[in-house]
Amino acid sequence: MTHIKDNLTTVELQISQACQLAHRSIDEVCLLAVSKTKSATLIQQAYNCGQRAFGESYIQEAVEKIQQLNHLKDIVWHFIGPIQSNKTRLITDNFSWVHSVDREKIITRLNEHRSNQDTPLNVCLQVNISDEKAKSGINVNELAEFSALVDQCEHLTLRGLMAIPKKNDSIQSFNEMSKLFNELKQQYPTVDTLSMGMSGDLTDAIANNSTMVRIGTAIFGEREPATG
Ligand SMILES: *Cc1c(COP(=O)(O)O)cnc(C)c1O
Numbered sequence: 294m295t296h297i298k299d300n301l302t303t304v305e306l307q308i309s310q311a312c313q314l315a316h317r318s319i320d321e322v323c324l325l326a327v328s329k330t331k332s333a334t335l336i337q338q339a340y341n342c343g344q345r346a347f348g349e350s351y352i353q354e355a356v357e358k359i360q361q362l363n364h365l366k367d368i369v370w371h372f373i374g375p376i377q378s379n380k381t382r383l384i385t386d387n388f389s390w391v392h393s394v395d396r397e398k399i400i401t402r403l404n405e406h407r408s409n410q411d412t413p414l415n416v417c418l419q420v421n422i423s424d425e426k427a428k429s430g431i432n433v434n435e436l437a438e439f440s441a442l443v444d445q446c447e448h449l450t451l452r453g454l455m456a457i458p459k460k461n462d463s464i465q466s467f468n469e470m471s472k473l474f475n476e477l478k479q480q481y482p483t484v485d486t487l488s489m490g491m492s493g494d495l496t497d498a499i500a501n502n503s504t505m506v507r508i509g510t511a512i513f514g515e516r517e518p519a520t521g
Contacts, residue, residue, distance in 0.1 A: 297338045300512045301326075304495075308506065311499035322499055325371055325488070327509030330354070330516045333361040339512065340365055348392075348507050350374025352383050359387045373455070373488075373507060375429055382406045390415040392455040392488050392507075395431045400442050400449070407448035415452045416443050417488050420473065422466040423459035430456070436473060444481055453477065453486030453504070463494050467501035474502060 304324065312319045327348040328336050336347060336358060348371040349355035359370055371390040376399050384391055385406035394400060394416050407414045418439050421430030431439050436454075443451040454474050458466030467489060474487040490498025490506035498506060509516065 455488035471502035
């Protein structure tokens with residue numbers, strides 16, 4: 294038995310305390326409920342508690358759940374996982390947001406596939422802020438080039454940046470991300486989103502300007518190992 298309602302209340306309280314500590318308004322931080330590996334039933338439970346923004350990482354299971362929950366018209370789906378280029382159409386057809394964009398080819402394909410819809414796809418560029426060899430994300434020195442690329446796309450809106458820092462240097466990385474975000478905002482008026490902070494580090498992320506925390510475990514409990 295998962296107590297989603299209690300968990301959501303606890304997370305919302307943590308967010309509001311973090312905002313108070315940082316002298317920020319609670320309206321500046323959006324809670325993205327990360328529901329990867331969790332059933333449509335559990336998502337529906339969170340929805341019934343008022344949660345509207347959900348994040349998914351595995352495209353196949355995400356699309357199944359999105360179809361099952363098709364009746365919930367005001368859910369906003371965010372794709373936050375690694376993107377394979379042959380899955381870009383599934384992303385543009387099913388999601389309003391994507392946080393994990395880090396390749397030119399993916400940008401081009403998302404823009405092409407989104408052309409059949411009235412609203413642009415909201416895009417955050419993923420930054421490899423801890424400069425880890427095996428991690429996804431663009432390097433800091435590529436940010437100007439990639440931002441310009443997304444900004445030029447008719448069917449994409451550049452909304453901001455996303456990062457998953459290494460555990461032991463997360464505070465410094467959050468701080469660097471905050472600076473990059475402020476610079477990007479000066480340049481592009483559409484930029485308003487800094488996606489960072491997870492169950493274990495949301496307070497530090499909010500202290501460093503995060504506008505969207507991506508919370509899985511603290512809402513839905515521990516995940517089963519992914520299958521397939
Ligand atoms: C799984 C995941 C999260 C949620 O992590 P928790 O520690 O369970 O809160 C956040 N962001 C991304 C990109 C993820 O893949």
